[in-house]
Amino acid sequence: MKKTNRMKAYSLISRSPFFRMGLLLPLLLGCSEQRKAGPPVFSGKNVLLISIDTCRADYLEPYGGKKIKTPHINALAQDGFLFTDAVTPVPLTLPAHTTLLTGLHPIQHNVRDNFSGVLGDSVVTLPELFREAGYATAGVIGSILISHRTGLGQGFDVYKDEFTREEFRALQPSVERKGESALALTRDWLDSYLQTENKKPFFLFVHFYDPHKLYQPPAPFDEQYAHDLYGGEIAYVDFCIGKLVDGLKENGLYDDLLLVLIGDHGEGLGDHEEVTHGLFLYEEAVHVPFLVKLPNCENSFSPFPIHQTVSLEDVTPTLIELCGLGFTKTNGVSLAPWLLRQESETDRWICLETQYPLTYNWSPMYSLRSSQWKYIHTPRPELYNLLEDPKEKKNLAGLSAAQRTYMNGILENQLVELARTAVNDHDPQYSIDRAEILTSLGYMAAGNMKGRIGPDRTLPDAKDKISVYIKNDVALGYMMKGMYSQAIDMFLEVVENDPTNPTPYFNLGLTYMQMADYDNALSLMEKAVLLAPESIHIHLHIAKVLLQKGEYGKCRSVLESIIAEQPMLADAHFQLGWLEMMEKRFENALVHFQEARRWMPDMPNLEESIAKARQGES
Structure with a gap:
């Protein structure tokens, strides 16, 4: 049991003196303090939470989308309540999912980006609450970005976050699995669940990552949507969801199921020049799909669209109230009044x-x-x-x-x-x-921000740097394709246009690493880390270059500093293990390889490295 005050789900904002003075109105945060919650109406019902990564609401037919067909999501919308004005508080995968599974704003849980945040053990998660209420809990994820190393595995009996070697080697911005692979893992878990005697109710979380760049839908969606491959990825996820729902119906699990489908964020697609997401807070990036299908019961209303402004922060407090779970602090609002009692819409401010x-x-x-x-x-x-x-x-x-x-x-x-x-x-x-x-x-x-470009200089507006952002992205594409000369020339243009930006220096360093030019790689990464001294990502790559150069003392110092700050970073343990191997400290190498296995058991070449360390010991 965590040392946490399991208080009733409530809004932290509503305790503020600013709220009592009326300065936060028309906020509707804190409803669960101001309205006495009724008894849980769906306690003991099975719960399925589906997250579609990088899914613009306006691409789905229930939201008026006309570019693609989404018949299976359409059917869920007909069976459930569609929230027409749902937003994410942050357009990035890891912080958004951390909010989804805690009900906290990113400032509160402090997972603010995709690479450096780790959710602390003291934070109570939604799956922990379900498990404490007697549910079997399982998660199947589509991207390494939300693996258990980020802290999001807390509370899951089973968390399918291991990837195949082929998935690691695929040419993608991050390690991911296709929707049908996630679907197969989900079906396997459901099959094992159905064979269990004395079944508990289940909470199942399924994450589809396919709409995230790069857009590579499988057949027939690649040809059907050749003009819009992003849309093809969403149509493919819709197909996978249809197969999942079919399986639930075949096994008699659908009708009495509480199902939530939601997007974590959208995608720019050039609407405000940003092609992907994360840089801006425009609607194409923050307006997300969100629907809830309630279990069949005599007292439920016929589903209808709900126009109340809502947030990812609301999912956890909503399920807490509907299912009668334990208490924890959230920044969201329970949506049970709109789902069960046809509450009227009211003004609400959401912080992004x-x-x-x-x-x-x-x-x-x-x-x-x-x-x-x-x-x-x-x-x-x-x-x-x-x-x-x-x-x-x-x-x-x-x-x-x-x-x-x-x-x-x-x-x-x-x-x-x-x-x-x-x-x-x-x-x-x-x-x-x-x-x-x-x-x-x-x-x-x-x-100014600590450790940034200087005490007398404010940070520039991203709108004024969008051409730099696009050029850097194009150069990365050249690098990933092995077109190193073109990549170097374009990264140098970015440096000239934005000399206080650490990313082109770092990306130049990565390019020279791939060319095995470690002297240039180290020089450029050291320039990058001067501009972003807090970046664990850059420090880790500096350690990799130092290891290749044989500068073991400096490499050890960097890696030990990284591990002291982020002990769950498997890559740092793996690199330090190989440093110990180079210096023939096989016992120490084995310790670090096993730590890497603890946090990333599917890491490529890890088992071979462990075998070599044991062979060296003997």
């Missing part, structure tokens, strides 16, 4: 963020969004009336100063309260001082 621009030493972005208004806080602020301008083409920041000032005040209050209510083991110790909190979050207009 992206830290991804900091990867490039650009300003982070924060946003405040309701069903009508969106304010984006950047060095060049943006304000949109979403009812009149849903595509966010007309920036009203210079025309509606009063609305902008009003929303900026609410956003500041929310950010301060989120920082003060952070709960992760690995949280920074935020000052209680309001100005210091806002400065540490990179919010203050004249502020």
Whole structure:
């Protein structure tokens, strides 16, 4: 049992003095404190949570999408309640899923990007609550980005996050498995569950990653959607979901199932010049699909669309109330009143963020969004009336100063309260001082981020660097295809255009690593780490170069520092194991290889390395 106060699911925001003074209105956070929850209506029912990665809501037919066919999601929408105005608080895979499985805002759980965040053990997760309530819990994931090494495996009896060697070697930005592989693993678990005597109810989490770049749908979706391969990936996931639902129906599990389908974030597709996601907070990246199918029962309403503004933060408190789970702190709202009692819609502000621009030493972005208004806080602020301008083409920041000032005040209050209510083991110790909190979050207009480009320089707006971003992305494509000369030339152009950006130096270093030119690789990565000294990712690659160069003392120092900060980083243990092998310390090598296996048992060449260490011992 964790040393956690298992309080009733409630909004941390509602305890704020700002809320009591009315400065956070029209927030509807904290409903579970203000409304007495009824008895759990679906306690003991099976629960299926499906996450579709990188899925724009407007690509699905229930949301008006006309580019592709999604018949199986259509059928789920007809059986369930469709939330038409659902948003993610962060357009990145790992932080969004951490929010999904905790009900906390990224500032509170402190998993802010895809590479450096680890969810602390003290944070209570949704699967932990289900397991404590007597459920069998299982997860099948589509990407290594949300493996158990990130802390998201907490509470799962079974967590299918091991990948094949072929999946590791595939030419993809991150290790992933295709939808049908995830479907097969899910079916295998369900088959074993059905054969179990004295069955418990189950909580099953299934994650489909296919719509994430690179877009490579299998046949026949590759030909059917050759003009829109991203859409083809979503159509393929729809096909997989259909097969999953068919299996549930065949085994008599569908009718009485509580099913939630949700997207973690969307995809830019060039709507505001960003092709993928993470850099901006426009609707194409933050508006996500979200539907809930309730178990069949006499008292349930016929499904209908719900227009209330909702967030990924709401999934955990909703399932807590519906299923009668234990108590934990969340920043979300239980949606049971809208699902069970046809609650009327009310205004609500949702706080959004992206830290991804900091990867490039650009300003982070924060946003405040309701069903009508969106304010984006950047060095060049943006304000949109979403009812009149849903595509966010007309920036009203210079025309509606009063609305902008009003929303900026609410956003500041929310950010301060989120920082003060952070709960992760690995949280920074935020000052209680309001100005210091806002400065540490990179919010203050004249502020700067620690370890960034200099005390007298503010970080640039990502909007002003989009051409640099696109050029860097093209150069990465050249590098991945082995076109090293073209990649180097383009990365050098990025350096010239944005000299305080660490990424082109790092990517140049990666290019020279692939060319086995370790002197140039080390020189460029050292330039990158001067601009981003907190980047574990860059430090790890510096260690790899030092190992190749035979500079074992320096390599050991870097790796031991990394492990001290992130002991779950399997790659660091693996590299240190090979360093010990080089120095014929086979017993020490075996210890580090086994630590790597603990956190990443599917790591390529790991078992062979363990065998060699044991052979060296003997």
